[in-house]
Amino acid sequence: MTGVVADNAQRDTVLDVSLVRKNFAGLVALDGVSLQLGRKEILGLIGPNGAGKSTLFNIIAGTLKPTSGTVTFRGRNITGLPPNRVCRLGIARTYQIPKPFLDMTVLENVYIAESFGSGRDSKVGTPAEICDLVGLKDKMHLEAGMLNVSGKKRLEVARALATSPDVLLLDEIAAGMSPTEGEWAVRFMEKMSQSYDLSIIWVEHVMRLLMKGVHRVVVLDHGVKIAEGRPEEVVNDEKVQQAYLGGKLS
């Protein structure tokens, strides 16, 4: 079933990252990485620390400009656009270390994202409905600074959804959540993707979870894409095992 989705996705590309390269003062963080994200696809992006996952996220979201290469969103070249323009076009992101507006309530955080965001009518719901969806209904009127890690991660997701995106970039939202909450996150993203026509790139270190939730995986190592494919194929790939474990699993 996942294979069918993946194959369909190939034909209906929403986001096309092509030969992106990023140098930081002589250090090559990304060395010609390409990937395609299909409509309603959930793509896992994995790799050891320093592989370039966050750099790639920052380039897609507009926080960093690539040294070379292009990012195309719905046929439009968005390379080097500032983050606010990228968000307005319909690409939302979460931060690995949550960055809410600490002194505002959860609801205010979501409300501001909704009232700016992509500028389109909210496709997910009102700010209060979004808080409810991510499980923050009881904490809606608390200041964001008072949430625990799991709550802050949920708020990251709520804020991103409130901008009414077509593409969602998730950066380690399950880290800091309990295993049960992680399972919830996987089911939640599947539902969001199907119900709201959302394509997702998901970076996660909790591999067991990620493998359940995604249709396809791209593996980065030292700024190079070393593998791509369905989760079960990728975990058996020799190069991936080399990158993660330093050798082939016997």
Added chain:
Amino acid sequence: MLKGYLLVHKKNFVRDVVPWVGALVVLAFAPYFVSASLRSFLLFLLMWIALSQSFNIFTGLTGYVNFGFVAFYGLGGYGMTMTLLSLNIPIYAAMVIGGVISSLFAFAISWPTLRLRGAYFAIAMLSLAQALFVIFDNWNFVNSATGYTIPVKYYDPVLQYYYMLAVAAVTVLCLYVIMNSRLGLALKAIKQNEETAVSIGINATFYKAVAFGISAFFAGLAGGAATWTITIIDPPSAFDTTITLTAISMSMLGGLGTIAGPIIGAVILYSIEHYFGLTLPYLHLIVFGIIIIVVVLLIPQGIMGEIISRMKKSRRQEVGEEG
């Protein structure tokens, strides 16, 4: 535009509107009842309210501390004086032109300076104001060090009072309108976390520049009205860093980012300055210094900021008890 549930407290007409209208009415009729010296005191108090409030429009709402604030005041003063002397137009038109010049300057420098943050922005703005002083001190076009004198025919202390009252009232009203607008919402987000604000589609560069320009416009208006009252303008008085520091002190003491705060700060500090100015000149600066140290240590959010956060805390306890 804001939905009801976002407000910290419920709208209350008696509490929110009546004190402001009352104060305005009292101040509007004051010249008929008070002595000339008290009227003059009130005039300069209104100037400080306008200045600390226009400072608040940018720094209070964005969190960027503008140490070159006096540049806006000085440019407004020069703009007003020079248009008044060269074109035969009414004072209020000359004041608006002064405000517009100040505002255009703010837009022009916003592109390089608003990319800087924290101390770097503060230093850049401080240097810019100092640079303006040196340029004006040596530039024949603005009569270099001599400056200008407003002709005696424009002398009208009561009218000057009303102009200053109008400037202060419009500045406060403008702050209120901004805080309840989309611009205010964007600035609130930018102040708390600019990176997140940008990531949810807020064009931070644009909104910061707009707030900067509005702040400059009102500081320029106040500068124009003040110059008309003082009747002379020269580079040391127009670009006096003490004006920046006083505006910072007043708005910090009262509470940056609140509407009532800078007004309370201006009333307290200008009263102190006025009292010592007659008996022990410049002692007020020592008193200002002590007050600022105490404020920073004990109530860093200022008087109003402290009151608001206590109100929030007690409201949270109520909610906690219910839940």
